[in-house]
Each structure stands twice: as structure tokens, then as C-alpha cells.
Amino acid sequence: MYRIRFHGRGGQGMKTASRMLGSAFFAEGFEVQDAPRYGAERRGAPIFAYVRADRAPINERGIIRQPDLVIVADDSLVAVPAAGVLGGMTSDTVLLINSHESPDTWRHRLNAQSTILVLPEPFEPEDHAELPYAGAACAGAAAQLLGVIPWASMEQALRHELAELAPAVIETNVTRARTAFERMEPHRGCVREGRAVSAADYVPPNWVEVPFEAARISAPAIHAPATSVExxxxxxxxxxxxxxxxxxxxxxxxxxxxxxxxxxxxxxxxxxxxxxxxxxxxxxxxxxxxxxxxxxxxxxxxxxxxxxxx
Amino acid sequence: MSRQLLTGNGAAAWGARLARVDYVPAFPITPQTEIIETLAAWLETDTMDGRLVTLESEHSMITAAGAAAATGVRVFTATSSQGLLYAMEMIYTVAGWRAPFVMINVSRGLAAPITLESDHNDIMAARDAGCLQIHCATCQEVLDSTLMAYRIAEDERIRLPVIVNMDGFYLSFTREPVELPTVEEANGFLPPFDAENVVFRASAPTSQAVAVLGGSPYSYFRYEHHLAVLKGNEVYDEVAAEFAERFGRRHEAVEAYRSEDAELLFVMTGSFATKAREAVDRLRDSGVGIGLLRPRLLRPFPETRLRELLAGKQAVAVIDQNLSMGKGGVMHAELASALYGQPDMPPILASFVGGLGGRNISAEEFFEIAKVLQTAVAEGKTPPPRLLYTRDELREMRKLQAVAQVEREELGGGR
Amino acid sequence: MSAREAMIKRMKDLPSTHLLGTGTPMCAGCGGLEALHEVYDVLGENSVFVNAAGCMTLLSVYPFTPFRGSWLYTAMASAPAGAQGVRDALDILLEKKRVTKAEDLEVAVLTGDGAAYGMGLSATSGAIERNLDFLYLCYDNEGYGNTGQQYSGATPHAAKTATSGGPRGFAGYKKDLFAIWVAHKPAYVATVVGAEPLDLARKIEKAKQLTGPRLIIALAPCPPGWGYDPKDSVDIGRLAVRTGVWPLKEYVDGKVVHTKIPHPRRPVEEYLSKQGRFAHLFAPKRNEALLAQLQAKVDAYWAQVSE
Missing domain, CATH: 3.30.70.20 (Alpha-Beta Plaits)
Known part of the structure; x- marks a missing residue:
């Protein structure tokens, strides 16, 4: 199964990116799950979306904890622990960052064993609140890195997901996605499918007997002022x-x-x-x-x- | 202590009065209304020192009850049937606030079709809300349970709403002799409410009932709520023991009537259980070894006690005055889950549904249920669930349908 | 005008330190939060906010709260009943001398327009008819904002929402909640907007001096819901006032008084054209008829005011 996580900020189109990729996988005959993860976060707040794709029906659900591919549309999030970009990454994970900086810089900065790539044409308007074409570029690049989605399926998926936008906007998205797809040619298929967790050899969940605690402790109440400053x-x-x-x-x-x-x-x-x-x-x-x-x-x-x- | 004739509603009002409640958010609904009318009269004449406010709905009434309890006063409220359902969002919600108060529910069948008479579908709907539930069989129990309910609700281990349930008409409007404790006796049993740190005060800013994000903190709060309700078993027993010591009346979590040497058992809750008690005596007279178990405590469900009482028995008839459409009697399913897989449990657990919308369950029906159990024991097979309804009733129903001009050819047997 | 209210003449007279804590999950540029923090500065921390389901329910997410005073979340429909319970309980505790006067709190309801104009209206009506001593603050962003801006009873005519996406936008008309509240004859009713902080502060100061039901509707410009850049929140709020779309007024002593009569009144178009939710009135083609109708409605309102 392929497990792909898109990271960005509310407003940057990560949900759309995950859907483009999900639709492209689907067009290729894969079983697919794609979903955004909403919290109380608003525009500008770190959010993520994820895609699972497999040849067999998918039973796994929820947040992807061990991704095969992580795509970051906004490089300012990489170092933010609350954004969880690096969560569950291993040396098998591929990390693709929309950034001006080189893969080497990132590798050095993150001290990571993972394969690190950057989008060759980063999209960095002055205000990162919206990165209008980053989603399409990220999805296009992802398709190439996965190596199992031909451009035709990606384009079809993109047009399907963006159908309600103005024609010119759709064309720009297609162009950006295509460029990203083509520039990632050297890394075609570098993402490998992750394996399922083994039932023969696993770390037990370490369950605890939930201790009974009186209501003065266990009521959903906050006994201090202005804690939100944290x-x-x-x-x-x-x-x-x-x-x-x-x-x-x-x-x-x-x-x-x-x-x-x-x-x-x-x-x-x-x-x-x-x-x-x-x-x-x-x-x-x-x-x-x-x-x-x-x-x-x-x-x-x-x-x-x-x-x-x- | 004095003995006088009181309706169930009157007993509930006396319970609130003797509990020295501060605040009564109210909304009228039959057959509960008499409770708030009685309290209103006492409050208006300063016979009681407190405040009654009629809200514009039961939803608001329970919100106000929870909010006042969360501010640190002793709260009493009452509702019934549709009112309980209208309030249901808040019944669940305020329980989660861990705000203790006591509510009387006067059980009444649910719409549709709308009716005024009693059954337990209303209170069963509140089963999973996180309130404790005490089900009463007599007017005396209504009074005693109300006082006990405050002790349990306000216990620092619990701090949850407790619902005291009585049957509409059969208790609410029926007078029975009730022993009334004196004010001093009641005060001796029930100390003033100590709200601890869950209050609103200028000196102690508190955000109560806040949202959570994520399943993990949510699970913690829900688990703790569950553990607090479970703690109710222990606290109930302590409170019942003290109550018995002070007042001489013992209200066990499960009333066991002639069960010790019984091979067969009726299990039912509420006022109709006294009919079952009578049937047990008559059946014993004719040599049938039967008894009655009546859970007073429905939440927490007194599983351990029920297992003890049912160990080694041959057959059980659960008579549910409620109906979960598409499943059957609710308490039957609850009891089955409590007994299944435990050692030495009765092999026969039969389900009977009756008494809906105040329909009587006759002595003969109890006798027949006993016979069904005997047959089941002989055959070693649990019978299919039985919806109590007689040929005569169906015949009468046909007459009503004829008046209603229901297509005659559609009507089946029973003519 | 009370002495304290009269003291608020210039921006300089507003509090310079803010009580509401930072770090809330409200959107950047939230007009509702702006109004709330201005209200809170005047109301003070000896208060308990009783909240109904809406965007601001997320102000207090365990273990974080921006309030220096207290908070109680209830449900969507019954926040005023929650206020009733808290107020009654405090009164009982004071009467029975179980707490001192110093422990008393101002009880405030905080709801969005979804609750205020719709589901919670009967609870509000009940609280007013019982003459509950409370302050009600509705942050009105003209739609069910927390669920993605579907239309509510507060949505203005022609606005595009997630459930009114057609070429004419929302077919209904914004409910006149001010008039509905006034019809109950409460102690005080006012409209405010965070973009007019002096007017807002004076009104909250006035409300604070009164007892009984005091109800405030704050127009809450909403960047994601209304479709504009967050930095324009204050400008849009101000334009709502200057175009006459959002009349600043108060009801007290049985009379409605307009506290800021826009003069000259700017064309409504200036307000509409800055918001994505009205973009379909201007492109691909100007909808002259609808624009004229919206202007006429505002003109008619002000004609009746000057009569």
C-alpha cells in the first residue's frame, strides 16, 4: 500500500491536492482513500491531508502514521513540531518540499536519512496564505515519484477535481502539474510501497487500567485564567x-x-x-x-x- | 417521623422539600405537573426557602438545572416522557459537566401515538446519558429515593445527576401511606451541598464544560464519567445502609423477594413489580418455586448483585415495560449481557414485553409466565419473546378499527 | 448618559490593556473576536460567559481558555437558560449569604447568529420575558460560520453562502432580530460592530449600568465566510455602518435611538463589492436590478428613521 501525506496551511489547497492524487490512483485501478484532517485550525494554521492507495481493498483507516511519501507545500512548516510534518518518517520515506532551498540544505538541516527532494519550481508568492498552484504541482510531482500514475491519468484527475474553476485557472494548474511531473522524471518510482504491520512481531499497546478520579479532577473544566496564551x-x-x-x-x-x-x-x-x-x-x-x-x-x-x- | 397519605408526586415534592433544595427549574407536563405545583405553593408561602423558575422548555429547564448545579446550589427538577426526550440533548450534556442534581421522571409512554399513561420507554432512552437511575415501586420509595439520590449525586466520588423514576398514574396520582421524616431527621441524613471547586466565583475563574479536540482527551473524560457511574454501586450501598440505620427502611440496589429458595424468577422494575410480588405469593401458595428480583438501581446496572442472586437458578422471565423496536425488551438484553458467559447462570432467560402505555399485567398473566418458564425448563429451551396481548384486546381493537373505518378486508383474525 | 459612559469620547479613553487572552483558534481577522475582545475589556473579568454552539465554542478547548473570568458551554439552543441557571444560583447564594457580594459575576450569553436568530430564539425570548439580569452578545457573521458558512436567519438578501450558491444568492431577507428583541421590551438592546470601538464601548458601558436583559448584536465581518482578505475586516465593518447597511442603534427606556447616522451615506455597492459573497452582483455582469433593490432597501430603512 502507498501512504502519502500532504502538509500545508489552511487555505493552501492540500485537500484538493490529496483528491487529485486520489482520483489519479483511482483512474489507474487502485483502491483509494483520501481525506483531509480538520481540527479547530483556521486559515494559515497547519493542516494535512492524506491518500492511501493499494491494489487490494484498504482496511486501514485514519491518519497515516508511517508515510511512504510526505509532501510539504509550505516549507516554513517543516520545522514546526505542531505541524507534524516529520512524524513517522523513516529512511524509506521520501520527503518532497516546495522550497527554494536545496535538498542538501534540507538533509543537513533535518539530519534525516530519508530521500529528500524539492519541487524544481517553487511557488512562493509574497503571501503564503494561498499558494494557488502548489497543490497541483505537488500532486503532479507525487504522481511521478510514485511511478504508477501516467501523466494522462493525472491530468484527467486534475481536470476532474478542478472542474468548477475558470478555464484559464484550470489550464495554469495543468501546466504547473505537468512541469512538476516532468521535472521529477529522474526520480520516477522512487517511492516504495510500505508494508503492513506484523502481527507476529509488534510493540504491544501498553494499556493501562484507567484510574478512577473524582470529578474535581476529571471534569472537563479549566481552573485557571487565560491558559490559551500557551x-x-x-x-x-x-x-x-x-x-x-x-x-x-x-x-x-x-x-x-x-x-x-x-x-x-x-x-x-x-x-x-x-x-x-x-x-x-x-x-x-x-x-x-x-x-x-x-x-x-x-x-x-x-x-x-x-x-x-x- | 409521621405517616400520611401521599401521592407519588406528593412524595417527590416532600423529598425535595426535606432535601432543602435551593432551586427548582420547572416545566409542566402530565403526569409530573403536580410536583412543581406543590413546590411552587410551598415556595410562595415561604414554607420552603428556595426559588422556582418555569423555563420555556424542558431543554432549557435541564440547561438551567445543570448551570445552577455547576454554580454550587442544590437543584431539583422533574419531567416526564416527551419532556425528557425534548431535554435529552441536555440530559447527556449536563451529566458530562459533573454537576450533581436530582430529577424525578414520571414515566409515561412515548409518542407516537401520544398517550398519557405509563411505561418505561422514556426513562430507558436516558439510559446511556451518564446519569444514575433509581426506579421506584412505591410512593414511600419515591420520597426515600429522592433523599438518597442527593447523597449519591453530591458524593465527591460521583458528582452526577441522579434520576429517580416513578410510574405515571400508578404512583404519581396514587395515594399510599408514606412515612415522612422530620426536618431534623432529613438534615441529619443529608448535609448541605459542598460544590468543591466546580463553581462559578469571582475569586476562582473556571471554564466548565469546555470542548476537547481529539479522541484521547475525549476518551479520558468519558471513561472517568463511566467509572464515576460505576462507583455508584458502592456509594449506593453505603447510602442505603445509612438510610436503613436512620430510618429503618432498607432499599437494596436489587430487591430480592422470596428469591433465595426459588428456581424461577421474575425480573422487573417499577410499580408493576408489586403486582409480580403478589403473583409470587399466589404461585408459592400453589407450590411453584418462584421469586422476584427488582433492580432499583438501573444505572449503574447492578450486575454483580444480579449474578449473585441468579446463580444456580433455572429460569428467568424478564418483564420489560418498554420496547426497543426491532430488538425487544431493553432490560432483557441488559441482563443477558450481564449473565452470558458467567458460571452457573440460569440457562433460560425469557423475554416478555407488557404494560405499555399503562396496559395492565394481570395476575393470570404472571401465572402464565411462570408456566412458560416451567415448560422451558422441562424442554431445555428459551421460548421466543412474548408481547403480552390477549384475544379479547385484539377483538376490542377490531371494534375501534371498524369505527376508524380501517379497510375491513385487511383485518386478520380475532373477530 | 452615565458618567462612565460619558468618559469614552476618544480612542484614547479605551482600555489599553486587553483582557482576552491570545492564542484562540478563531480565524485571523475575525470580526467576532474583535468585538468580543472590545466587549470583554469593558465588561471585565468578573463575568461568566455562557456559550452556545458556534465558532466561539472553540475559544475554550481543554486545557486552553482565553478568558480571565469564567465560561460555561451549554448547547446550541439553550445558552440563555444556562445564564438563567447561573444567575439564579448566584442570587440564591447571595440571598442565603453563602457567598459574598465580591464573588458575584456578570452573567453573559455568547452566541453566534445561528443560535441567536434561530435555534436559540425561544430560549432568548423566555429569558427576556423572565426579566433575567444578563447580557447577551450575539456575534453575527450572517451564516453558520463554524460549519462553512451555510445561510442562517441572519444571512442578508443575495449573499452567496455554501447553501445559496445560485446566481441570485440567498433568496431570503435578514431577520430583524433587533426588532424581535425590542418587541419584548427588555432593559437594553443595541447593535455594535468591532470597527466602531467607541460606539461599542459606550454601549457596553451603558449596558453594564443597567439591570435586566441587555442584548447586543455585533456585526462580525468574517474573512472566510464573506470572502475578503483578513486585513479588510475593520474597513468592511466600518463600511457596513457608513453605507447604512448596519445601523448602529440602541433601545433604551422604550425608545430606539440611532447612535451613528451615516452622513453622507455611502452607496451600498461600496460595501458589497469588497466581499466575495456578493461578487456575483458585479461579475460576469453587473446585476443592476438587484443592486438597486439592495440600495432601495437601505434607503427605505433610513427614510423611516428620519421621519
Whole structure:
């Protein structure tokens, strides 16, 4: 069975990518499962989708824990533990990243034994909230890496999944997918089918007798204020607002009042400070700042600059 | 302690009064309404110190009950039948809040067709909600169980709603002699409610009943809820023992009537079980070795006790006053699951469904059920489930259908 | 106007520290969260929010909550009844002197438009008729947002939703919940929007001084549901007011008063054209008739206001 996981952010089309690949497998006579995984995550938050394909009916269900192929549409997620991109990867897993950086850089950075590839033509618009054609490119590349899906089936699947879009948009998607498919030719078939878990040799589940606990402990209640600050929603951000303090007029904290997330704090002197651990990158502050003192910087650039400083 | 004539509804109201309840969210529904009317009268005249609020639905009533309990006051409420079903989303929900309160359900058959009279399909629908359930056979039990229910609900090991069930009409509107504890006696048994840390206070910000993401934390909360309901077996026995000591009335989790030397047993719940008790005496008079088991506690299901009581017996007739369409009597299935695969269990477990919508179960029917058990024992084979209905009833039904101008040629036998 | 309400004249008079915690799972640019955090700043942490099923149910996901005060999730239909239970219980505890006045809380209901305009309407009506002392905050994003923006009783005419995707959008008309609430004659009713924080703060401050049912509808611009870039949330909220689509008003002492009369009133088109849910009114071809109808409806409203 092939087990493929697509990682991206809410809004980047990972569900569509998984469906394109699922349909292509299906057209080739495979039994298929494809599904997105939803949580409470919103636009920009890390999400994933997955595809299983086999010649035999598929009994396995749910999240893929040991993938044969992992595709990452947004390279800023690779290092984010909460995104779970690297979960369950082994030396047999192929990792395909939509990135400007080379496979060697990633191999070095991740210290991974896996086969690491990058999409030859990364799609990186300024705002990563939407990567319009990344899904198609990822699916196209995946088809080639799997080696069992000819281009004709991939194209048919793509047109089927995107049928409701404008014709020009469909054509661009097809072109991007085709390019990715062709450029992956040297790696054709590098993904190998994973094996089933063995019943003869397995790690037992280590069940526990669930201890009885009184309601004061076991009720679904939180006995502390504002614990949500531990959730780093800054991970969702694809654009970063940066305050130019020379231009900031120390106004009547417009940015702070309008920030839906309480992520701009103003000190006693009237100086606003953005809490990047929690700023989701909505950019309302940029739009509302009276002296236009807040700039927009792509998050991946900002992070690259920060990385450079280290 | 004084003895007086009280209806089941009156006994329930007295139970709430003696429990010194703070808050009564209410909504009228037959045959329960008299309970809230009685309480309203007492509250209006300051005979009781508390507050009654009529909500606009049972769904809201249970929401308010759970919310008030989660704020740390002692709550009493009551409903019946359609009302219980309308509230069902919240019955499940507030149980998960771990907010203790006591609710009386006055059992009444469910629509459609709509009826006013009693059976247990309503309360059985709440079986999996995560509340404890005590089923009463007499008006005295309604009063006693209400007081016991508060002790159990508020126990720090439990902290869950407890539903006390009585049958509509047969108990709710029927007066029987009831021993009323004095206020001091009741107070001695039931201390004030200590809500511990599950409250809303300015000094202790709390988020209650929050969402979870993922099956693992969800499972933890549900398992703990289950374990707390199971803990009800132990807590019930403790509370029943103390109650017996103080008041001289012992309410076991399973009433066992002449069962010790019996080979055959009736199993049933609720007020009709006293009919079964009477039938046991008459059958004993004629030499049939039969007894009665009546689970008072339905959740938690007193499995261990039932196994002990049924060990070595020959045959059991479960008489269900409810019907799970397409399966049969609910308690029959529950008992089967409790007994199957255990050593020394009765080989015959027969199912009878009767008493729906208040239909009587006659003494003769109990006798006949006993005979069916004897035959089954002789043949070594469990008989098919029996829906209690007589030829006379079918004949009367035909007359009604004729008036309703049901196509005559469609009608089968029984004419 | 009370003294405290009168103190809110300029943005500077708004609180500079925010009570609602960061790290919530609401979408980036959520207009509802913006309104909630502004409301919370004024209402304060000595409060308990009783919530109905909707987007904001996910504000408190074990073990995380952004509230510095308390929270109780109920179900979609009965949050006002939950508020009833909490309020009554607190009153009983105070009356019986089992807690001190310092432990008292302001009880607030928090629901989306799905609950407020639909499933929870009878519970709200019941709470008002019982004269429950509570604050009700509806964040109105004009559709069942948490399930992917299907139309609700709050969806405006012609808006495209996941269940009204035809060329004319939603066939119904937005229910006048303000008028429905006002018909109950509660202590206070107001419309607000996070994009007008001064108006909002004054109203919450006023509501705080009153007792009885106080009901607030906050228009909640919704980037994914309405189809616009999150950064435009405030601009869209402001345009809703300036085009007259979202009249800012309050009902108190038996009278409805408009707190911000847009003058000059901008064409409705300016509001509509910025949102994907109305894109079919402009492309592939302008739907002049429908645009005129939508403008006429707003004009008619304001004509009746000035009468």
C-alpha cells in the first residue's frame, strides 16, 4: 500500500491536492482513500491531508502514521513540531518540499536519512496564505515519484477535481502539474510501497487500567485564567506586520484596539509591541495604522533573516 | 417521623422539600405537573426557602438545572416522557459537566401515538446519558429515593445527576401511606451541598464544560464519567445502609423477594413489580418455586448483585415495560449481557414485553409466565419473546378499527 | 448618559490593556473576536460567559481558555437558560449569604447568529420575558460560520453562502432580530460592530449600568465566510455602518435611538463589492436590478428613521 501525506496551511489547497492524487490512483485501478484532517485550525494554521492507495481493498483507516511519501507545500512548516510534518518518517520515506532551498540544505538541516527532494519550481508568492498552484504541482510531482500514475491519468484527475474553476485557472494548474511531473522524471518510482504491520512481531499497546478520579479532577473544566496564551497561534502567520517605531506616532493605540487577538500590547509610554508568538498575521493593524507605520514582510523572509542572525 | 397519605408526586415534592433544595427549574407536563405545583405553593408561602423558575422548555429547564448545579446550589427538577426526550440533548450534556442534581421522571409512554399513561420507554432512552437511575415501586420509595439520590449525586466520588423514576398514574396520582421524616431527621441524613471547586466565583475563574479536540482527551473524560457511574454501586450501598440505620427502611440496589429458595424468577422494575410480588405469593401458595428480583438501581446496572442472586437458578422471565423496536425488551438484553458467559447462570432467560402505555399485567398473566418458564425448563429451551396481548384486546381493537373505518378486508383474525 | 459612559469620547479613553487572552483558534481577522475582545475589556473579568454552539465554542478547548473570568458551554439552543441557571444560583447564594457580594459575576450569553436568530430564539425570548439580569452578545457573521458558512436567519438578501450558491444568492431577507428583541421590551438592546470601538464601548458601558436583559448584536465581518482578505475586516465593518447597511442603534427606556447616522451615506455597492459573497452582483455582469433593490432597501430603512 502507498501512504502519502500532504502538509500545508489552511487555505493552501492540500485537500484538493490529496483528491487529485486520489482520483489519479483511482483512474489507474487502485483502491483509494483520501481525506483531509480538520481540527479547530483556521486559515494559515497547519493542516494535512492524506491518500492511501493499494491494489487490494484498504482496511486501514485514519491518519497515516508511517508515510511512504510526505509532501510539504509550505516549507516554513517543516520545522514546526505542531505541524507534524516529520512524524513517522523513516529512511524509506521520501520527503518532497516546495522550497527554494536545496535538498542538501534540507538533509543537513533535518539530519534525516530519508530521500529528500524539492519541487524544481517553487511557488512562493509574497503571501503564503494561498499558494494557488502548489497543490497541483505537488500532486503532479507525487504522481511521478510514485511511478504508477501516467501523466494522462493525472491530468484527467486534475481536470476532474478542478472542474468548477475558470478555464484559464484550470489550464495554469495543468501546466504547473505537468512541469512538476516532468521535472521529477529522474526520480520516477522512487517511492516504495510500505508494508503492513506484523502481527507476529509488534510493540504491544501498553494499556493501562484507567484510574478512577473524582470529578474535581476529571471534569472537563479549566481552573485557571487565560491558559490559551500557551497556544502559539503565531505559527499560522504567513505575513508579518512590523512596526517602524520611527514612524509610529504613539497614537491612541489604534492597532492594539483593533487587533482581534489581543496580540498588540501597549506599554505605559504608548509604545505598541506585537506579540509574534500569537499574531496570526491578519494585517488589520497594517490597514488601520493612522501614520502607516506598520509594514508587511513575508513571514518566510522574516524567518530567514532571523535565521541568518543566529 | 409521621405517616400520611401521599401521592407519588406528593412524595417527590416532600423529598425535595426535606432535601432543602435551593432551586427548582420547572416545566409542566402530565403526569409530573403536580410536583412543581406543590413546590411552587410551598415556595410562595415561604414554607420552603428556595426559588422556582418555569423555563420555556424542558431543554432549557435541564440547561438551567445543570448551570445552577455547576454554580454550587442544590437543584431539583422533574419531567416526564416527551419532556425528557425534548431535554435529552441536555440530559447527556449536563451529566458530562459533573454537576450533581436530582430529577424525578414520571414515566409515561412515548409518542407516537401520544398517550398519557405509563411505561418505561422514556426513562430507558436516558439510559446511556451518564446519569444514575433509581426506579421506584412505591410512593414511600419515591420520597426515600429522592433523599438518597442527593447523597449519591453530591458524593465527591460521583458528582452526577441522579434520576429517580416513578410510574405515571400508578404512583404519581396514587395515594399510599408514606412515612415522612422530620426536618431534623432529613438534615441529619443529608448535609448541605459542598460544590468543591466546580463553581462559578469571582475569586476562582473556571471554564466548565469546555470542548476537547481529539479522541484521547475525549476518551479520558468519558471513561472517568463511566467509572464515576460505576462507583455508584458502592456509594449506593453505603447510602442505603445509612438510610436503613436512620430510618429503618432498607432499599437494596436489587430487591430480592422470596428469591433465595426459588428456581424461577421474575425480573422487573417499577410499580408493576408489586403486582409480580403478589403473583409470587399466589404461585408459592400453589407450590411453584418462584421469586422476584427488582433492580432499583438501573444505572449503574447492578450486575454483580444480579449474578449473585441468579446463580444456580433455572429460569428467568424478564418483564420489560418498554420496547426497543426491532430488538425487544431493553432490560432483557441488559441482563443477558450481564449473565452470558458467567458460571452457573440460569440457562433460560425469557423475554416478555407488557404494560405499555399503562396496559395492565394481570395476575393470570404472571401465572402464565411462570408456566412458560416451567415448560422451558422441562424442554431445555428459551421460548421466543412474548408481547403480552390477549384475544379479547385484539377483538376490542377490531371494534375501534371498524369505527376508524380501517379497510375491513385487511383485518386478520380475532373477530 | 452615565458618567462612565460619558468618559469614552476618544480612542484614547479605551482600555489599553486587553483582557482576552491570545492564542484562540478563531480565524485571523475575525470580526467576532474583535468585538468580543472590545466587549470583554469593558465588561471585565468578573463575568461568566455562557456559550452556545458556534465558532466561539472553540475559544475554550481543554486545557486552553482565553478568558480571565469564567465560561460555561451549554448547547446550541439553550445558552440563555444556562445564564438563567447561573444567575439564579448566584442570587440564591447571595440571598442565603453563602457567598459574598465580591464573588458575584456578570452573567453573559455568547452566541453566534445561528443560535441567536434561530435555534436559540425561544430560549432568548423566555429569558427576556423572565426579566433575567444578563447580557447577551450575539456575534453575527450572517451564516453558520463554524460549519462553512451555510445561510442562517441572519444571512442578508443575495449573499452567496455554501447553501445559496445560485446566481441570485440567498433568496431570503435578514431577520430583524433587533426588532424581535425590542418587541419584548427588555432593559437594553443595541447593535455594535468591532470597527466602531467607541460606539461599542459606550454601549457596553451603558449596558453594564443597567439591570435586566441587555442584548447586543455585533456585526462580525468574517474573512472566510464573506470572502475578503483578513486585513479588510475593520474597513468592511466600518463600511457596513457608513453605507447604512448596519445601523448602529440602541433601545433604551422604550425608545430606539440611532447612535451613528451615516452622513453622507455611502452607496451600498461600496460595501458589497469588497466581499466575495456578493461578487456575483458585479461579475460576469453587473446585476443592476438587484443592486438597486439592495440600495432601495437601505434607503427605505433610513427614510423611516428620519421621519
Amino acid at each position: 497556544v502559539k497561534t503565531g505559527l499560522w502567520r504567513t505575513l508579518r506586520p512590523v512596526i517602524d517605531y520611527d514612524r509610529c506616532s504613539r497614537c491612541w493605540w489604534v492597532c492594539s484596539s483593533f487587533c482581534p487577538d489581543s496580540a498588540i500590547n501597549v506599554d505605559a509610554a504608548g509604545r505598541p509591541e506585537i506579540d509574534y508568538d500569537h499574531c496570526k498575521g491578519c494585517m488589520i493593524c497594517v490597514a488601520q495604522c493612522p501614520p502607516h507605520a506598520i509594514e508587511t514582510i513575508p513571514e518566510h523572509d522574516a524567518q530567514a533573516a532571523e535565521g541568518g542572525k543566529e
